[in-house]
Amino acid sequence: MKAMILSDLLTVKKYMKQQALLYTVIVIALSIFMGNIYMIVPFLGVMMPFSLAFTLLAYDERNNWEQFRLVLPLSRRNVIAGRYASLAIVLLFSIVLGLAACLIVVAASSFMPNIPELFGLSASLSAQEIILSAIAPVGMICVMLSITLPLIARFGMTKAVRYVPVFFLVVILLGVGSGEVFKLDFGSFMPFLNTVGSMMETVAGTFAIAGIIIAISAVIYLASCMLSVKLYAKREF
Amino acid sequence: MNNLLDIRNLSKHYDGFDLQNIDLHVPAGSIVGFVGSNGAGKTTTIKAVLDLIAPDSGSIEVFGQRIDAHMSSSQTVSIKQRMGVVFDTCSFPEEMNVKNVGKLMSYCYTAWDSTLFERYLDMFELPRDKTVKDLSRGMGMKLSLACALAHNPELLILDEATAGLDPLARDEALDVLRDFMRNERHGILMSSHITSDLEKIADYIVCIDGGRIVFSVEKDAITDTAGVAHCRVAEFESLAESGFFAPGDMRYLRHTYGISVLVPDRFAFAENFKDIALDKASIDTYMGLMLKGETR
Numbered sequence: 001m002k003a004m005i006l007s008d009l010l011t012v013k014k015y016m017k018q019q020a021l022l023y024t025v026i027v028i029a030l031s032i033f034m035g036n037i038y039m040i041v042p043f044l045g046v047m048m049p050f051s052l053a054f055t056l057l058a059y060d061e062r063n064n065w066e067q068f069r070l071v072l073p074l075s076r077r078n079v080i081a082g083r084y085a086s087l088a089i090v091l092l093f094s095i096v097l098g099l100a101a102c103l104i105v106v107a108a109s110s111f112m113p114n115i116p117e118l119f120g121l122s123a124s125l126s127a128q129e130i131i132l133s134a135i136a137p138v139g140m141i142c143v144m145l146s147i148t149l150p151l152i153a154r155f156g157m158t159k160a161v162r163y164v165p166v167f168f169l170v171v172i173l174l175g176v177g178s179g180e181v182f183k184l185d186f187g188s189f190m191p192f193l194n195t196v197g198s199m200m201e202t203v204a205g206t207f208a209i210a211g212i213i214i215a216i217s218a219v220i221y222l223a224s225c226m227l228s229v230k231l232y233a234k235r236e237f
Numbered sequence: 238m239n240n241l242l243d244i245r246n247l248s249k250h251y252d253g254f255d256l257q258n259i260d261l262h263v264p265a266g267s268i269v270g271f272v273g274s275n276g277a278g279k280t281t282t283i284k285a286v287l288d289l290i291a292p293d294s295g296s297i298e299v300f301g302q303r304i305d306a307h308m309s310s311s312q313t314v315s316i317k318q319r320m321g322v323v324f325d326t327c328s329f330p331e332e333m334n335v336k337n338v339g340k341l342m343s344y345c346y347t348a349w350d351s352t353l354f355e356r357y358l359d360m361f362e363l364p365r366d367k368t369v370k371d372l373s374r375g376m377g378m379k380l381s382l383a384c385a386l387a388h389n390p391e392l393l394i395l396d397e398a399t400a401g402l403d404p405l406a407r408d409e410a411l412d413v414l415r416d417f418m419r420n421e422r423h424g425i426l427m428s429s430h431i432t433s434d435l436e437k438i439a440d441y442i443v444c445i446d447g448g449r450i451v452f453s454v455e456k457d458a459i460t461d462t463a464g465v466a467h468c469r470v471a472e473f474e475s476l477a478e479s480g481f482f483a484p485g486d487m488r489y490l491r492h493t494y495g496i497s498v499l500v501p502d503r504f505a506f507a508e509n510f511k512d513i514a515l516d517k518a519s520i521d522t523y524m525g526l527m528l529k530g531e532t533r
Contacts, residue, residue, distance in 0.1 A: 014332060062331055071317065078310075
């Protein structure tokens with residue numbers, strides 16, 4: 001698995017540096033312009049893993065690398081597990097980068113208090129919102145990759161890109177129409193949502209919600225990895 | 238003699254193509270040249286050996302261990318540790334440079350020898366900081382060969398590995414392969430269209446056509462013993478009736494100005510038919526007569 005992680009990180013190293021710099025500059029500028037520091041971590045935490053994931057998947061199909069990789073002493077299980085691990089590392093890096101960018105903005109605002117747009121960003125900084133902004137990309141990316149990667153493991157990137165948008169569209173339509181389709185009473189979720197809302201009023205409660213989201217995302221991601229291993233084991237090249 | 242690779246009755250069905258009852262063996266200490274036209278089944282056979290596709294029937298044993306769906310992944314990995322593979326293109330990720338390719342290989346192979354890898358890089362004059370996408374075809378092939386050899390494999394599988402190399406680069410590659418074969422426990426399965434390379438280096442020639450093995454002979458039986466007789470029509474008829482060939486064994490090809498006949502033993506033929514023009518056989522002419530020739 002180490003070989004696969006190394007292979008992925010060496011492949012995207014150059015792009016990761018370029019995107020880290022470019023996206024950080026863009027999102028800091030955007031956050032100052034829009035007066036919203038909480039968009040920094042989700043922006044980086046979604047954009048970087050999303051684009052680097054598809055960069056890696058595209059490189060798999062160039063140069064016959066995906067086929068040649070399997071003649072190396074790497075099991076198919078390790079190829080898949082390594083890919084999931086390297087994308088998790090990219091996600092973690094992006095979130096840390098996002099938090100660092102937030103710190104830069106906060107530090108800049110304290111050194112330049114006479115710039116109202118900058119000062120406004122840190123004046124009403126909320127720890128709960130920073131935590132939630134860091135957790136949001138974890139949930140989003142984990143769910144996105146958990147759906148996309150098994151399709152790619154089974155069909156390859158070129159074929160899977162035809163099915164991925166359809167799959168997401170079905171999920172969204174089911175979500176929007178679930179009240180009609182599954183006869184759901186959304187009012188029955190109110191007590192649960194009220195509980196979540198009251199937990200988010202404290203830092204400890206926010207951490208607890210963050211922990212739950214991370215745990216659920218991790219379970220979904222692991223289940224997706226196991227499915228991808230099974231699908232990849234049968235694939236012919 | 239131990240066989241490093243044993244393929245028995247291998248079959249695989251695709252729409253429009255069938256690999257049927259393929260038998261192929263690579264004895265230790267031998268180079269087996271695998272020839273055939275485009276689409277004959279060479280790469281399909283090699284993919285089955287490398288576990289990239291699952292055969293429909295038959296058996297494949299590498300280093301005495303059977304490769305099939307029941308084999309554990311750790312067993313498959315341990316077999317691959319002892320094999321080196323080179324495809325017809327340099328298949329590493331384009332953005333990696335030569336040095337990082339070596340680093341990646343060191344993580345893959347437990348027996349990776351970085352000193353040996355560096356020696357190959359110097360021998361092939363490969364710049365460490367050049368990315369795979371900036372390597373010429375010949376340099377890419379040399380990098381692939383360096384990676385295949387630098388973990389001291391026992392079996393090399395080369396699928397059109399010298400295609401696209403200039404003659405000097407091919408000779409260089411063949412020298413490296415000869416050096417690899419100094420160890421009698423090593424073996425090579427080499428598919429190639431460049432039959433002149435196989436004439437220089439192979440011990441056995443296996444020919445595949447339309448998914449079936451057409452012939453499997455020692456290379457010397459072709460180049461050192463066989464011949465091609467060039468007959469006029471009258472000579473051909475008297476040759477056919479002479480009894481020199483067993484019924485059904487005579488292979489011939491009609492041309493505009495004569496008939497070529499494949500002769501298994503050109504020395505015996507020359508003694509019996511002094512007036513018929515005779516040439517040494519090459520792998521190309523032998524293949525041509527076996528694949529396209531008529532029989533009598």
